[in-house]
Amino acid sequence: xxxxxxxxxxxxxxxxxxxxxxxxxxxxxxxxxxxxxxxxxxxxxxxxxxxxxxxxxxxxxxxxxxxxxxxxxxxxxxxxxxxxxxxxxxxxxxxxxxxxxxxxxxxxxxxxxxxxxxxxxxxxxxxxxxxxxxxxxxxxxxxxxxxxxxxxxxxxxxxxxxxxxxxxxxxxxxxxxxxxxxxxxxxxxxxxxxxxxxxxxxxxxxxxxxxxxxxxxxxxxxxxxxxxxxxxxxxxxxxxxxxxxxxxxxxxxxxxxxxxxxxxxxxxxxxxxxxxxxxxxxxxxxxxxxxxxxxxxxxxxxxxxxxxxxxxxxxxxxxxxxxxxxxxxxxxxxxxxxxxxxxxxxxxxxxxxxxxxxxxxxxxxxxxxx
Numbered sequence: 605x606x607x608x609x610x611x612x613x614x615x616x617x618x619x620x621x622x623x624x625x626x627x628x629x630x631x632x633x634x635x636x637x638x639x640x641x642x643x644x645x646x647x648x649x650x651x652x653x654x655x656x657x658x659x660x661x662x663x664x665x666x667x668x669x670x671x672x673x674x675x676x677x678x679x680x681x682x683x684x685x686x687x688x689x690x691x692x693x694x695x696x697x698x699x700x701x702x703x704x705x706x707x708x709x710x711x712x713x714x715x716x717x718x719x720x721x722x723x724x725x726x727x728x729x730x731x732x733x734x735x736x737x738x739x740x741x742x743x744x745x746x747x748x749x750x751x752x753x754x755x756x757x758x759x760x761x762x763x764x765x766x767x768x769x770x771x772x773x774x775x776x777x778x779x780x781x782x783x784x785x786x787x788x789x790x791x792x793x794x795x796x797x798x799x800x801x802x803x804x805x806x807x808x809x810x811x812x813x814x815x816x817x818x819x820x821x822x823x824x825x826x827x828x829x830x831x832x833x834x835x836x837x838x839x840x841x842x843x844x845x846x847x848x849x850x851x852x853x854x855x856x857x858x859x860x861x862x863x864x865x866x867x868x869x870x871x872x873x874x875x876x877x878x879x880x881x882x883x884x885x886x887x888x889x890x891x892x893x894x895x896x897x898x899x900x901x902x903x904x905x906x907x908x909x910x911x912x913x914x915x916x917x918x919x920x921x922x923x924x925x926x927x928x929x930x931x932x933x934x935x936x937x938x939x940x941x942x943x944x945x946x947x948x949x950x951x952x953x954x955x956x957x958x959x960x961x962x963x964x965x966x967x968x969x970x971x972x973x974x
Contacts, residue, residue: 606633606971607674607705609693610686611640611663615647615656618862618891619712619754619775620686625652627964628971636677638670645861667693675700682971684708688715688737694747708970709745710752713888714762720883721804742766750970755888758909773967775891776958781898782951783870793824793938796872796901798865799892801856802833804885806878806906807841812927813878815848817935824938826850829857829868866899873941874934875901879908881924889914894958897950902937904930914958918949 606628610620615637628635629651637647637654640661647654655673657666671693674680683697683705694707716734725733750769753762763770795814801807807828814826832838845854860868869875875896879885889910896903897915905911906924920937923929940946 605677605680606635607638607677607680607683608635608686609638609670609683609690611666611690612687613639614641614643614859614862615639615645615654616643616861616863617686620710621647622862623775623960623964624684624710624967627960627967631968633971636674638666638673640666663689667696671696671700680705682706682708684710686710686712688741691741691744691748694744698747706749706971707747708750708752709748710754711762712754714755714884715741717883717887722884752967752970755910756913758887758913769970771966771970773963774889774958775894776960776963777894777898777954778960779955781866781895782954783866783899784951789870790873790941791825791871792873792941793821794827794872795825795874795876795934795938796827796829796869797876797878797892798829798868798895799890800833801828801830801841802837804880804882806880806925806930807837808844809880809925809927809930810876810878811841811844811848811850811854813931813934814853815850816927816931818850818853820935821938824853826854827857827868827872828854829860829865831859865895869895869899869901873902874937875899875903876930876934877903877905877911878922878930879906879924881906881908885924886910894954897958898954900947900951902941902946903950904933904937906930915950915953918946918953 608620608625613620615621625635625637632651635652637652639656640659641656642659657669667690680701685693691709697707698704745766748768751763753770753772754775756772756774797810799805814824818824845851877890877892885908887910893905893911893914903919904922905919907921908924920933922933
């Protein structure tokens with residue numbers, strides 16, 4: 605039995621469920637999948653026993669409840685967690701079973717960069733809290749057997765000072781996601797962004813860019829798909845759309861099940877990654893880059909190091925934080941939508957390098973499954 609635990613992701617998370625759990629299911633391995641989410645999606649089937657708890661309970665209570673549940677399970681081979689906050693459960697696991705399961709810590713994002721990006725505390729206090737978080741993490745790492753990084757480190761390699769097996773397993777799409785036959789189905793002059801909707805993601809810059817070029821293209825449409833990070837930012841964006849008279853131009857679609865995102869990508873011509881430059885975007889490579897590549901979109905993206913690690917001349921670059929630069933890049937993308945050279949090159953990158961099939965075997969090897 606494999607135990608998979610997440611406290612902050614949707615149950616149908618593309619990395620946790622569609623990549624990792626589905627890969628384990630192919631090996632017919634029984635899985636208990638614990639989540640803490642307000643989603644009502646049930647991912648249970650003949651191999652997966654999915655148990656969800658409300659986000660109203662604290663993470664500490666969630667850990668206690670989950671441990672009580674798994675302590676009744678016989679023959680647990682592996683326990684994998686997906687958030688730093690869940691590390692304390694590994695101590696319970698290591699001491700609570702006669703035969704200690706292998707523990708796997710999946711680090712989705714650089715947590716230090718996340719904190720530096722989103723915390724509003726004064727610098728000194730912020731650094732003290734980061735130090736304290738790292739101290740608590742390090743204290744629990746002795747109960748970790750293996751570490752997965754979702755991003756190839758841009759700067760210093762994390763956890764290099766500890767003697768653990770560390771692998772990088774990126775969020776590449778499956779080869780079957782390549783949408784070569786969908787190009788003719790796309791709505792003309794349509795642009796899409798999908799993911800978190802927040803200030804740091806450059807969403808305001810994107811809206812200003814669309815406003816800047818709207819008179820140059822008939823029926824231009826921007827679709828924003830995702831969840832707003834804060835209610836305040838949601839109000840700001842709604843107000844900005846009204847002020848700029850873009851209600852017929854900008855469509856906001858709430859978070860959809862990840863399996864449905866491909867249908868939305870197929871309907872658009874251009875995908876945009878408008879990120880501003882901050883500690884988070886300087887460290888993490890957005891999964892949406894590979895999804896847009898597989899979907900055959902012309903891609904406009906902020907010029908950031910984590911993205912340049914994977915693409916060069918097959919996307920259109922814009923200066924982070926500059927809506928004028930972004931607007932000019934989007935204009936070039938719309939004028940060249942369906943650019944067979946860019947799209948073919950990106951398809952080839954997905955087929956040859958950036959696909960889950962290239963990473964699946966490495967992931968399964970952590971469970972001694974082939």
